[in-house]
Amino acid sequence: MDQAKKILVVEDESHLAKGLKFNLEREGYEVVVAGDGKAALECMREHTFDLMILDLMLPRMGGIEVAKNIRKNDTRFPILMLSAKSTEEDRATGLEAGADDYLAKPFHLPELLLRVKGILRRWDWYKQPVLGQDIFHFGKMWINFATGKANGWSGEFLLTVKEAQVMKLLITKKGQVVTREDLLKTVWGYDREMETRTVDNFIARLRKHFEKKPQKPQYIVTVREKGYQFNADS
Amino acid sequence: MRKLKALFHPIFIFIGVQVAWIVLMAVWINWYLKNSRKIQEFAQKIRPDLFADELNWLILLEGCLLMLIILAGVYIIFVYWNKQARLNRLQSNFVSSVSHELKSPLASIQLYLETMKYQKVSKEESDEFVEMMLTDTERLASLINNILESSKYDPKNMQLQFQSVQLGTFLREVVEGLKRQFEERNCEVKLEITEDCELMLDTRAMQMVFNNLIGNALRYSPIGAPLTIRVRKGKKYCEIDFIDQGMGLGKKDLKKIFRKFYRVTNKKSQNIEGAGLGLFISKEIVRTHKGQMRVSSEGPGKGSVFTVQLPRDKNSKRQTAANRGEE
Known part of the structure; x- marks a missing residue:
């Protein structure tokens, strides 16, 4: 037990x-x-x-x-x-x-x-570790899910719990589309009171950290009318 | 950013406007005095009949007077605007603290009712829950009373029903009614009554005063700190001291503590609930009893003494004298 x-x-x-x-x-x-x-x-x-x-x-x-x-x-x-x-x-x-x-x-x-x-x-x-490890590397950047530390475009910074959880869900489903509803359910745990716009705001913040050109994202890509998808080589 | 915000404080704006007016006035007087001859010459060319020598000073005086009236006008507007801003601030503080005060006991009552609805509880547990809900209801009722007393009507016009009361007995009853609160705060109450006295009181209103004072002493003192209630009998008055070993009060707070909505703001007290009404209402009630209320404290952290001074019942004194005469 x-x-x-x-x-x-x-x-x-x-x-x-x-x-x-x-x-x-x-x-x-x-x-x-x-x-x-x-x-x-x-x-x-x-x-x-x-x-x-x-x-x-x-x-x-x-x-x-x-x-x-x-x-x-x-x-x-x-x-x-x-x-x-x-x-x-x-x-x-x-x-x-x-x-x-x-x-x-x-x-x-x-x-x-x-x-x-x-x-x-x-x-x-x-x-639980992401894809079997605490630190996930993509490009020159990395996220340490055990400490919440990350290395983005402008250097090292601390992710908030929610930001880290959004990244974790996207990364564990790398290459697949994650819907806004999935994100709300897994990261926020309930969908009442919350709007899908909340997810979009978080994605915008994460793109500022991890994308060279947030308007033309390379890693956190929008899939129209479906949700978001994380693309990376590693 | 904060410094910039401070610059827009009403008092700075007011001082700025006043300085601007005074400078403008000085510039105008200076200009007028320098150019008065030229103006005179120019005016005489157009309407020589209108300008006599002595009129120049009259114009200068009129100008000054006009400026002074404008200055006074700006000052009056500022005073009223400031008063309104203060009231708005007090009101929003009041709403925020009262809503918190009301919600806490309500949350507790709702929690216990839902616990009894959703969980299986034994008879003993359910009895205990009901007791706690009753205490919370008392707390709610006392707060609602305070709010109603302070806003429904002017305390000066309170319709009080006076009756002759033995202070010692009355105080003992009040303390007995708050027994649960004393137990919860692990507070030992000492009632020091060397000689009882008879007073003309509205028992309902005076109970509110004593409840407020004792409630404050409990909330603003650490758990386990004792409270002493001392009755002193004077010739004309009877004084009741509420001596606590709590947070104490600074000089600034001592002056303002009885004001409506005033709350002591410091790090230690910021999380203590209160609406800033209890002491204001208490003082008004004591005043309607032709008594006085005062506070003293040696400073923050050194406890405080709230004293209620009430006039003795004249009839009872006459009665006592008559009884003595008979003897």
């Missing part, structure tokens, strides 16, 4: 933390609760977790700061942000700080559990 996934719940509202712990444990996860930002970082240093559910408004150190702190050392660790702030701007701030997903309070229990499941599934998929 698989070992239970370990989740760190960072929530200062004791009632909410208790309720989350109860439900996640019922789903078979191992749960640790931290009551503030600093305690969360201490927990992260002492233990290994598979996912963090992070509240935004926390005493001692806020959720955004916690996420940024984690991202300094680990660009891939999955974080689900939970917050009473629900505007598009708040959501964008959370995602920019390094959250993989953002859920506004009050939330529905089944949706939370689905998102947790989705993130963990994507995490498992993402952890």
